[in-house]
Amino acid sequence: MKLPASSRTALSVNVNKVALLRNTRHLGIPSVTRAAEICLQAGAQGITIHPRPDERHIRAQDVHDLHALLKAWPQAEFNIEGNPTQNLMKFIRATRPHQATFVPDSEDQFTSDHGWSFPQDTERLKPLVAECRALGVRVSLFMDPIPGQMAAARAVGADRVELYTEPYAAAWGKAEQEHQLQAYASAAQAALDAGLGINAGHDLNRDNLPAFVARVPGLAEVSIGHALIADALELGYAETVRAYQAAIDAGMVARCS
Numbered sequence: 001m002k003l004p005a006s007s008r009t010a011l012s013v014n015v016n017k018v019a020l021l022r023n024t025r026h027l028g029i030p031s032v033t034r035a036a037e038i039c040l041q042a043g044a045q046g047i048t049i050h051p052r053p054d055e056r057h058i059r060a061q062d063v064h065d066l067h068a069l070l071k072a073w074p075q076a077e078f079n080i081e082g083n084p085t086q087n088l089m090k091f092i093r094a095t096r097p098h099q100a101t102f103v104p105d106s107e108d109q110f111t112s113d114h115g116w117s118f119p120q121d122t123e124r125l126k127p128l129v130a131e132c133r134a135l136g137v138r139v140s141l142f143m144d145p146i147p148g149q150m151a152a153a154r155a156v157g158a159d160r161v162e163l164y165t166e167p168y169a170a171a172w173g174k175a176e177q178e179h180q181l182q183a184y185a186s187a188a189q190a191a192l193d194a195g196l197g198i199n200a201g202h203d204l205n206r207d208n209l210p211a212f213v214a215r216v217p218g219l220a221e222v223s224i225g226h227a228l229i230a231d232a233l234e235l236g237y238a239e240t241v242r243a244y245q246a247a248i249d250a251g252m253v254a255r256c257s
C-alpha cells in the first residue's frame, strides 16, 4: 500500500559515504551530485550531508554543488548537519538550506554518537539557533531519546529534534528492542508536547525502519546514509531508495492498523 507523500515520513538520503569512496582517488567518481540526483529521481524527499571539519568525506565544494543541484528540485529538502561551534555556520550562511541539524561532534570524532545536553549547552546554542532561524533555516537538534531534555531543546529555539537512533538499531532483533522502542516513543511524545517536530537518524536501515516508523509518533523525517549507500552498492541507488520508501510505508501502515 503506497501512502500519499503528505502523510509519509520523509526520507532524506545522506550521501557522506559516496564522498568517502570518491575521496580515495583523484578521479571524481562516484559522483556525489549524481548519487543525489538519482535518489531524488527515485523519490527521496531530501538530501543530507555532514561536512566534517577534516573533509574526510563531504568537502566544501560538495556543499555548493549539492546546493546548486537542489535548486532544480524545489520539492526536496537540503539538510546540512554539523557542529555550529565549528564549521557548520559558514555553510548555513552561504546556502541557507531548508534545515540545519546541530550535532555536538568533536572535530576528530569517528562518527556521531551522542546528542546535546541541557542546560550545559543552552547558552552557546541559543544565538546560533536564532541566527539560523533569522536566515529562514529550520533548526533540528541531534538528541539522545531523553524525554526530560525536550523542553530545554525547545527553549533554545529549535524547531525539531533528531533522535539519535544507534541504541535502537543495536537492539533491533534482540530482547532489548521493545524497551528501546518504548524509550523512543516516550522521547518523541515529550518532544511533540514541547512543540517540537521529530526527525531521527543513525544506523537506520531497511530492516529496522518499519518497527521504528510504526512506534514513534509524529516522525517527520528519517535521514539515512551508511546502510542505504551500502545497500545501493548491491541494488543501485534507485532500487534502494524505493526499498527504503517501502519500509517507511510498511511502518506507516502498521502504525495505522
Ligand SMILES: CC(=O)[C@@H](O)[C@H](O)COP(=O)(O)O
Binding pocket: 014, 016, 017, 049, 050, 052, 081, 103, 110, 111, 112, 142, 201, 202, 223, 225
Ligand atoms: C548525525 C548522524 O548521526 C549522522 O548523520 C552523521 O552525519 C554520520 O556521520 P558519518 O557519515 O561521518 O559517520
Ligand SMILES: NCC(=O)COP(=O)(O)O
Binding pocket: 014, 048, 081, 162, 200, 201, 202, 203, 204, 223, 224, 225, 226, 227, 228
Ligand atoms: N542524521 C543521520 C544521518 O544523516 C545518516 O546517519 P547514518 O544512516 O549514516 O548512520
